[in-house]
Amino acid sequence: MSAREYDRCTRFVDAGRLPTDSPARHSFAGRIGRGAKPPPQFGHTLASIRSTQSAQNVHSKVQIRASGESGGRSRSQASQLGLSSRAMVTRLTIAPPQGLPKNPRIRPFGYTMPSLIWSLAMTPTITAFEKSPDRGRGLARDTRVRWALEEVGQPYKVRLLSFPAMKEPAHLALNPFGQIPTYEEGDLALFESGGIVLHIAEHHAGLLPADVNARARAITWMFAALSSVEPPILDFSFAKILEGDKPWARDRQPLVEERVRNRLQPLSNRLGDAEWLDGAFSAGDLMMVSVLLRLKPSGFLEGFPRLSAYVARGEARPAYQRAFAAQLAVFNAQAAG
């Protein structure tokens, strides 16, 4: 267990409670970061789950589906304890016996970690356009969220929405602006692709660096993408889509393009010949590539070869490919059916 994973796990101290009143039943998967092994005292751990549950007066049944090689063992332990594959819980906190585990990697500063906190998250549900206005080109904001989920290996469900459904009270309760995507995970509901991607990045390994300063910089790049780079790019699109037939469209175009250029040139300068914006690929790159992709159909990006190559590197990632294919499959199915 790395310091990063330890950090992530301890965050769930705050969650410290099991929902006791949710009528829904969901399947879920437990994990402690990528490639983490369950502690050797796994039977004990499962027993602790059960006792935590009764302490919280939650009478649900739990399946532990740990990742990787632990899968088989955890399932058999689950069965041994009489737990089933459906559960009402979103997160559990599990305390193994004092002094465990012995792995020195979890004692980064020479102390023994006393408790292992295990986050068990339900499969999240996101929303997406039933029929995306971009005709499956991956520019709708659900693609970013799909991409983040694919990067961290988190399975997800999708609920498709028509345009009228997006403005109905049920959806406005999730997103006051009546847009997609939204993100539901147990009793948590989020909107805003930035907020969703950051939530995913914070609760899974793979999208934020372990170093606390590098982590803060990666998050700053997320804000830079959404707050400094995307707005002029959206204006560029709006000028065409929403104002293309206006009498001022032609005369105003150079001004709109200049604002985009005023972001792309400094961004290109900063990127230089690096592969990603700050060290390894992060949620900051995921968001910046997503934002720049909006320019691809226009050919505008071709004036910035470093950024074109950067976007191409993002698109080449297997997780992006899966996310793109998933959203395209939705559009194709709707178009066919």
Place this chain on the structure above:
Amino acid sequence: MSAREYDRCTRFVDAGRLPTDSPARHSFAGRIGRGAKPPPQFGHTLASIRSTQSAQNVHSKVQIRASGESGGRSRSQASQLGLSSRAMVTRLTIAPPQGLPKNPRIRPFGYTMPSLIWSLAMTPTITAFEKSPDRGRGLARDTRVRWALEEVGQPYKVRLLSFPAMKEPAHLALNPFGQIPTYEEGDLALFESGGIVLHIAEHHAGLLPADVNARARAITWMFAALSSVEPPILDFSFAKILEGDKPWARDRQPLVEERVRNRLQPLSNRLGDAEWLDGAFSAGDLMMVSVLLRLKPSGFLEGFPRLSAYVARGEARPAYQRAFAAQLAVFNAQAAG
């Protein structure tokens, strides 16, 4: 020490290192959240600091200025250990003896917390306009950062920049887009008001709720402010400031206003009669109020009485008042001098 503070402190596990090569000397203050008391074994803790330092081969002198009533004691302990008021360290991790402290509040799940991790952060430095184009009305983005720092009680320094200086390599290294504010804290440098405010909120108590779901929602509101609400408001300003003399200005104005209204109406609906967007005041409200304040000079906000009242509540906060006064003092001093 609350679960939230424990969470915050454990984050510094990741920082896990003392800078060994910084030539600069800085004063700094140590704190564990608001009103936290130092552990009773404070002498031991200070000894640990010293030994941590030698382990890391850092030969600097350290002053611990703990908050509140611990101040005097810590200073005397510091003196007893031969430590002075200047230090090269940015963060320290301190492990008190096993089994301490005894306070049950730090054992949220029935286990004993074995180690107290103490974050010592240098006074951060932000950048601001030498002469703000808004003439001290508090609309420049340093005000948001000042506000966040005031809310959490973190002292800060300000470096003022002329417009030419903002485009020089030294500043472009901090912010590739050549803008203010930036944030420097030890070896960390950030830009983007969103990234900075979130960093402050994550490392101090007071701007994010303790509940992990409420925390994610507060962060989503930060993104909503910057990514969904601010862009049309900025366009509204640009249409006046940058395109006011264009032949299309008058005909295009209703379109620009409609886009702002399309955000304000749903936002007002969601807020309803609540005081803040989601429970207690959070970094999400700080950012949303900051963004809406841009509309104040135009009178546009008056069409949305709930939002006007919401903004007024934000402005009435003592921390906002201090932030506003600080940025106004800069403008007045420059205007006078």
